[in-house]
Amino acid sequence: MSARVELYDGAYANYGSEVYRDIRLDTYGEDFGQTSWVTTEESREIPRLLDLKSSSSVLEVGCGSGGYALHLAENVGCRLVGLDVNEPGVRNANQLARARGLADRARFEQCDASKDLPFHDNTFDAVFSNDVLCHLAGRPKVICEMFRVLKRGGNMLFSDALVIGGMLSHEEIATRSSIGYYVYSPPGENEQLMERAGFREIRVVDTTESAARISKQWQQAREKRKKELISVEGARNFEGLQQFLSCVHCLTAERRLLRYLYVANKRA
Numbered sequence: 001m002s003a004r005v006e007l008y009d010g011a012y013a014n015y016g017s018e019v020y021r022d023i024r025l026d027t028y029g030e031d032f033g034q035t036s037w038v039t040t041e042e043s044r045e046i047p048r049l050l051d052l053k054s055s056s057s058v059l060e061v062g063c064g065s066g067g068y069a070l071h072l073a074e075n076v077g078c079r080l081v082g083l084d085v086n087e088p089g090v091r092n093a094n095q096l097a098r099a100r101g102l103a104d105r106a107r108f109e110q111c112d113a114s115k116d117l118p119f120h121d122n123t124f125d126a127v128f129s130n131d132v133l134c135h136l137a138g139r140p141k142v143i144c145e146m147f148r149v150l151k152r153g154g155n156m157l158f159s160d161a162l163v164i165g166g167m168l169s170h171e172e173i174a175t176r177s178s179i180g181y182y183v184y185s186p187p188g189e190n191e192q193l194m195e196r197a198g199f200r201e202i203r204v205v206d207t208t209e210s211a212a213r214i215s216k217q218w219q220q221a222r223e224k225r226k227k228e229l230i231s232v233e234g235a236r237n238f239e240g241l242q243q244f245l246s247c248v249h250c251l252t253a254e255r256r257l258l259r260y261l262y263v264a265n266k267r268a
């Protein structure tokens with residue numbers, strides 16, 4: 001059985017260090033502070049898919065370091081709230097918002113997004129979540145909560161890299177799950193949950209290749225900096241994360257795990 005491996009605390013607490021920034025640049029090409037399978041092309045597409053405007057108020061569920069939310073606040077000019085359960089992530093996000101002069105437009109709160117979202121009904125013009133729902137227990141309720149806080153006519157988007165595409169051994173599931181709590185879902189389940197929550201105009205894009213590519217690039221970028229990373233993370237965690245990334249690459253390259261991007265609308 002794979003031992004527990006730490007990813008998010010290290011990535012967010014070391015956000016500003018040169019080695020972690022260089023790894024993000026090598027992995028994604030552009031640094032939005034990502035710890036996910038979101039390619040730069042997808043990052044650029046999201047504002048269009050959500051129809052974001054400078055007047056939009058936006059919720060990001062699982063904002064991690066806050067880098068992408070702040071990119072949107074800066075470039076689209078929208079107002080944004082980011083939620084994440086990870087304390088170093090939320091702290092980093094609020095620090096970055098202040099340092100970039102964006103604190104009046106973007107704020108970040110520590111919150112377990114598997115619980116009721118701390119907002120009134122019909123609050124946001126758009127709600128999105130990049131590679132986070134797989135970490136949350138009770139997905140039917142999570143999707144209903146995203147629907148509830150979205151205004152009528154608003155758009156919702158999320159990605160899920162844990163849709164089952166083929167046979168998986170218990171060792172592969174253990175390695176793929178070594179960084180935390182995960183829920184695997186059968187194809188079609190997310191669409192059904194969205195429909196049941198009330199979402200319409202559901203569109204689904206197969207982005208499995210993105211996860212295969214990003215995991216490979218991330219693994220290689222870390223391998224190149226093995227010595228520096230071991231001094232920060234320790235040898236056991238370094239190797240554990242490398243195995244995790246290799247496992248993601250293998251399972252997505254062979255399409256035994258699939259990643260989908262879902263976009264839907266709350267009808268006006």
Ligand SMILES: C[S@@+](CC[C@H](N)C(=O)[O-])C[C@H]1O[C@@H](n2cnc3c(N)ncnc32)[C@H](O)[C@@H]1O
Nearest residue numbers: 034035036062064084085086112113130131135
């Ligand atoms: C794969 S990362 C994605 C982060 C960011 N969206 C990105 O694209 O880089 C998953 C994120 O989900 C957060 N997370 C895990 N469980 C959570 C929960 N119960 N509530 C809120 N956030 C959670 C983690 O802390 C982490 O920041």
